Amino acid sequence: MRDDAPLLAVLRKYAATPAPRYTSYPPATRFSDAVDATMVRQWLAATDPGRPVSLYAHVPFCRQQCWYCGCNQKLAARYEPVAAYVTTLLEEIDLVSGVLPAGLSFAHLHFGGGTPTVLRPEDLALVMEVLLDRFRPLPDAEIAIEIDPRTLADEMVRRLPRMGFNRVSIGVQEFDPAVQAAINRIQPRAMIADLTAALRAEGIAAINFDLMYGLPHQSSASLVKTVKACADMRPERIALFGYAHVPWFDKSQRLMPEEAMPGPDGRAAQALAARRALEAEGYVAIGIDHFALPHDPLAVAAAEGRLHRNFQGYTTDEATTLIGLGASSITRTPQGYAQNTAETNAWTRAVEAGQLPVERGLLFGADDVARGHLIEQLLCTGRVRAAGITGALDAVQPLEADGLVTVEDGDLVLSEAGMMLARVVATRFDAYQAGITGRQAMAL
Ligand SMILES: C[S@@+](CC[C@H](N)C(=O)[O-])C[C@H]1O[C@@H](n2cnc3c(N)ncnc32)[C@H](O)[C@@H]1O
Ligand code: SF4
Structure with missing residues (x-):
């Protein structure tokens, strides 16, 4: 022992030491308006046509607000803004693929958010159809989507594999009812088990779960219980994120009881307890916060020294060019980073005017x-x-x-x-690092 x-x-x-997530370097906080649409147009046009790129599409809408959420998202009570977003996204795909060399292939396509599955199945299918027309998936391409289990329609479960998706990522976080109430996200264990089984029955062979520690009313015991319940469902990958509490930035986080959140000591204990529980269940620790079954490509890449890190976290993706589509998404090329404007109206206006909707970035x-x-x-x-x-x-x-x-x-x-x-x-x-503050x- x-x-x-x-x-x-x-x-x-060291638990309370401030540190960027380093999903990019330099971190996005260093981006400025020194990078503009004209510059990015040149970067995209100079893409090597012989190398696969990576694609990311952002959908910034959710049906409900989880109070901890630090993602770039907003509530969509009606479908009209979502439908308008889809129209602009299709136009942006046209615009960007028109600048890039024709016939580019890709090894990774990721839909993130927000909750991309708020799109109606026919709208998501249309976006996929256009993407697969403009870009050529390599035979073993990973095509993934983030799912909110509370709002996923049965029809979507059936249609996702037919649209080409082969990996899904489900937000689980924690099963303890007191924690779920405190974070405004109620989703019993049976809901996740049923969804996982349904996705597998439809042929989705690769499933990721997102878990979190550091949430209000969460304890090492509740987290370990959650980990074991999740491990029973055998998702291929589990990400274990430390809750990032930045209430000056994400206002909804102020709705959670700060006094019920574990301090640095509690967070350290939770991170370690969850890690040991996952290892005991046969998961391999990868990098700072990921776990995978040994046969999963992420675990294989880690064992072979081929792991990479990008805006989605750890990945097997080796592309040097990552094309971001949608409001707030980030593009990476060998020349630098470029971020789309996060404000959906400004993003729409730029795309409608035929301009790349770039707001800021960084020239390497x-x-x-x-x-x-x-x-x-x-x-x-x-x-x-x-x-x-x-x-x-x-x-x-x-x-x-x-x-x-x-x-x-x-x-x-x-x-x-x-x-x-x-x-x-x-x-x-x-x-x-002088800019890294409390x-x-x-x-x-
Ligand atoms: C875009 S969200 C997930 C997709 C989907 N909307 C859902 O919630 O099921 C990606 C993941 O980021 C993590 N996350 C969100 N806010 C966070 C925060 N403040 N700190 C750490 N992780 C966070 C959660 O684990 C969440 O599942
Ligand atoms: S965690 Fe997911 S569903 Fe919840 S608010 Fe954030 S993006 Fe939306």
Whole structure:
């Protein structure tokens, strides 16, 4: 039986350290209006036609507001704004694919939100039809969609595989009724079990669950119970997110009782308890917050050192060009990042005027590319070549003393604590770290 007391002590020490999620480097907080539509048009036109791209489509609507939510979304009480959004999304696909070289292939297509399944099945099918007409899926392409289990119509369950989807991601979070009441998201365990079984019966072979810790009234015991219930359903992947409490930014988070939220010590204990429970159920820990069954491509990629990290988190996606479609979505090219305007009216006006709806972004400097690569490697493999990085050993010295990092044959190697806290280690290599303040999510 392993003694986790020393590990827990280190996790507690660093749990409240502010750290970006590093789903991009430099982080999106550094984006500015130095990147505009004219520049992005040139980037897209210069895309290598011989290399697959990755596609992301954002749908910023939900039927209900979960109070913890930090995603770019809004409530849609009626369908009209959603229908109007679909029309503009189709126009944007036309616009963007007209700028890109013709006939590009893709290995990954992800619909995120918000809740993309608020679209009527016929509208989602139309968007998919147009995307699959403009872009060519590679034979084993991953085509994924995020699902809110409370609002998924039976018809959608039946039609998703026929539209081409082969992976779904279900927001589960926590089964404890007191937690569900406190976060305004009621969805009993049976609802998730039934949906998972129905999706599998329709042929969806790859299912992801999202879980969270750090929620009001949540305890290590309630989380472990949730983890075990989820593991019984055998989703191929489980993401375990630490709740990012940023109420100055996401106003709905103020509706939750702050005094009932676990502090850094409680969060550290929950993250570790869930990790151990998942491992005991046969899941492999991947990076800072993902778990997968050993046969899942994410676990295989991690074992083979082929894991990557992008705006969706950990991925097997190797594309260097990621095309973001929809309001607030982010495009990444070898030249830099470009983010669409998040305000749907402004996004619609730009697209209707035939302009790429770019609001801001970042043009990579050589230093950004080098540091971005290093941070991605650190968060994915837990090992980077220190020899080539000036001042690397000095930068991590206090972390080495706490057992987060060791130096082996000129490499920086993260321990288990170091991997769980890899975002903290990454801040030591972040050229913009002066901008990392307390008004940021915690490391755990
Ligand atoms: C876009 S949402 C999920 C899709 C779908 N709308 C749903 O809720 O089922 C993606 C995931 O982000 C996570 N998430 C949302 N807000 C968060 C926050 N403030 N901190 C950490 N994770 C968060 C949740 O686990 C959520 O399932
Ligand atoms: S968690 Fe999902 S359903 Fe809930 S508000 Fe956020 S995006 Fe919408």
